[in-house]
Amino acid sequence: MEAIASVMYPIRFYWKLKKIRVKFVNSANRDVINQLLDGLFDDGVLNGGEKDSILEGNPITTDRARALIDTVMKKGDEASNKMIALLLSIDPTLYATLGLPSENPAQPAAAPEPQLEQDGSGTLINSTEDFWKGKQGRRDTYPAAKGSMRHRVALLITNIKFTDMRLDRAGADKDEENMLKLLVALGYEVVKHTNLTGKEIDAAVSKFSNHEKLKETDSVVVVIMSHGIRGAILGVDWKRDKSDEFSIDKIYNHLNSKGCPALLDKPKIILIQACRGGKKGSVEFEVGLSSDDASHYAGHEDFEEDGFRIVNKEKDFLALLSSTPDTVSYRNTQLGSLLIRSFVAVSNASAHVDHIEELSRKVMQRFVDLNITKQMPTKDRVTLTRHFYFFPGI
Numbered sequence: 001m002e003a004i005a006s007v008m009y010p011i012r013f014y015w016k017l018k019k020i021r022v023k024f025v026n027s028a029n030r031d032v033i034n035q036l037l038d039g040l041f042d043d044g045v046l047n048g049g050e051k052d053s054i055l056e057g058n059p060i061t062t063d064r065a066r067a068l069i070d071t072v073m074k075k076g077d078e079a080s081n082k083m084i085a086l087l088l089s090i091d092p093t094l095y096a097t098l099g100l101p102s103e104n105p106a107q108p109a110a111a112p113e114p115q116l117e118q119d120g121s122g123t124l125i126n127s128t129e130d131f132w133k134g135k136q137g138r139r140d141t142y143p144a145a146k147g148s149m150r151h152r153v154a155l156l157i158t159n160i161k162f163t164d165m166r167l168d169r170a171g172a173d174k175d176e177e178n179m180l181k182l183l184v185a186l187g188y189e190v191v192k193h194t195n196l197t198g199k200e201i202d203a204a205v206s207k208f209s210n211h212e213k214l215k216e217t218d219s220v221v222v223v224i225m226s227h228g229i230r231g232a233i234l235g236v237d238w239k240r241d242k243s244d245e246f247s248i249d250k251i252y253n254h255l256n257s258k259g260c261p262a263l264l265d266k267p268k269i270i271l272i273q274a275c276r277g278g279k280k281g282s283v284e285f286e287v288g289l290s291s292d293d294a295s296h297y298a299g300h301e302d303f304e305e306d307g308f309r310i311v312n313k314e315k316d317f318l319a320l321l322s323s324t325p326d327t328v329s330y331r332n333t334q335l336g337s338l339l340i341r342s343f344v345a346v347s348n349a350s351a352h353v354d355h356i357e358e359l360s361r362k363v364m365q366r367f368v369d370l371n372i373t374k375q376m377p378t379k380d381r382v383t384l385t386r387h388f389y390f391f392p393g394i
Helices: 013-027 030-042 048-056 061-074 077-090 092-097 129-135 172-185 198-208 249-255 291-297 338-350 356-369
Strands: 153-158 189-194 220-225 232-234 245-247 268-273 282-286 308-312 317-321 378-380
Touching (some): 013 077, 013 092, 030 048, 048 061, 172 338, 189 198, 220 249
Parallel strands (some): 153 220
Antiparallel strands (some): 282 308
């Protein structure tokens, strides 16, 4: 995170923090506090020991907020200035509610949150018939016949309310609403779940892998939104002393060539909004080979007469994760997460002519263009061998 310039002003920032201390302690939610801790650590205001002490020694949100603001105030005016600027950047609504000035003299231009679409709304532009026809039959493009597009199906899982209410994800309902709207507009029948435990997420993905439409569809989209750690998504029963997790690897196990033969050679697009923390690459896949199939594979070194052929276990995937490994993801408590709002906006504007990898690149570029330095979406485990287009409206 870029350092925020420090300038001395007649009105001391220490006294501004002191004035709002009680209101901040009672109003700041856990996400805002954690984002402030990360930002102040990156900016050198807090060291690792101070950050860990505030996190580990204060499981109750109000206690954590109190420890944070008191620690920063003890460091003086410059540290207080930086916390005020960060708070404006992270949560402008809370900033205003606390009665802080409408502008931060230290950095008036860079402090407000970059302006994304306020609610993820916008009109999805449809592909033209000519554009769709021009992509059919090409070796570099996944097939998308009108019949198979009519059987599209997507899985949408959103965790909003947790057993430990301090973990509730304010604003996640907007992400759910925006993604549902987009997926439906893209032609997908959406299987939607809300507030699942880790085991229930596993069961939902497993059941989805047996959906009757998968044999006919041209693609699937899986969207999972929750808290997370590296390699896992947290279920709604997660607590500090109780593990409730869903391993991201299980998505691939359920939907890969072995777990879901119906999706063989079909794009599987995965979108994960959550914070983040050598098996053999091929499996035997049984197929019924017609004479045409046999002539196609004749002479191939992996062709076997008993009706088996070797296929890659994890092919035709693209996952877009909300952040790089070991880093947090950000969510506005009223508008939803940066990733989902960006993905919806980019898809609305460009899905009619861009394939999924270009859409993903534009989402990442959007973070750069808007100077969102604290988070970078990441493409992961990309095994697409062709271009996949949504072809909205066809």
